[in-house]
Amino acid sequence: MRLLLLTLLLSFSLNAHFRTFFESSEHTMSGDNVMLILGKAQNAGKALPLHMPNGLVLTFGDLVAMPDFYGVVGKPISQGKSFKDRQIRFFNAFKSLAFKKKSKAEAEKIMAVIHNQRDRVLDALKKGKSLKEIKVEIGEAQNVKWNCLTGGACSGTFWWLSPGRYLNLAKEDYDHFGQDAFLAYQAGHHVSMHVAAEAGKKGDYKMLELAYALDGFACHFLTDRFSAGHIRTPRATLANKVTPSVFGSLLAGYMHTEENTYGVHVHNERGDSWMAYGDRFYLDKRNQKNRDMMAKALQNSADEIYETFEAREMIASTKNIAVLFPEADEMAPHISKDISPMFWWSKKYQTLMRRKDLNDVWKGHWTNDWWGWSTLAMLRNIKGDL
């Protein structure tokens, strides 16, 4: 039993790492395509340097990648009881990156790793390598690095037993999934607009930079919302309903990988329909339309910051952003074109359903008679470590 627990913990730590190693560069790439206006025409452009109060200089894209590394452990934004509370949690998460003195050097090291990944991916693509090859090449070399850079163990076989902030945040990463991702983004975007309005009143371009930085940080949750594995996976429900909670998190990891790989048919309120793939498929040809929709949402978000700055007061809601957000065409049990979700919450029976056949993603039969630990053991057998 002890050994089983140990292996499960190990796979969790691997999952936590694997979740991000390729995506961080994906987040950065998507964010750096956003055009920012910093007040004067000659200051408009992509990937402009934004100055943080602690001296850190990041681009909008860099900021989009940061919430995987910065946040307040134990205080996920989406779990705040009210809109106000969520805004406070968001601001505290941002402050841990942009105001805390110690974070400057640490974040610079993290960014160097992410930039290196991005450059290697782009370089390899230029040389005509397939995305699959590149993924293998990058491998899991950063496995211990993220843990080490965020205050955890830096070496040793059981390095994950001494988790850094990165691992601790991953254990409760509800803000990165489904409706919770929307709540986290909404709170963050609202805070950013407030700062932009203040900046407008004072004609303060430094403060406008801060508003953009806040919005970049908020847009992490927006970009996650476009990733297939983050759309249908009942992340928080799995953690809440499965005992112990960490098993639920691991199960969410397995479902997340499945959905990312097979993709999900989605639509939005504006009437667009497309196919979304997930983490590590950002640059995949099949993900083109999803990438375009995400880019549009990101640009709208940043544009709203500038519009608020110009208006010198809070302007109307995030409406033209939310209408772009993908919703799954199919939710269990009515499945015909997508894979059968591994888990889903049945409102009718108020219970968490699991696909009966964990091996066959196309079989649409579910059961409510299942255990977390045995499901995990089966998944590890069928699919290996996360």
Ligand SMILES: [Zn+2]
């Ligand atoms: Zn994320």
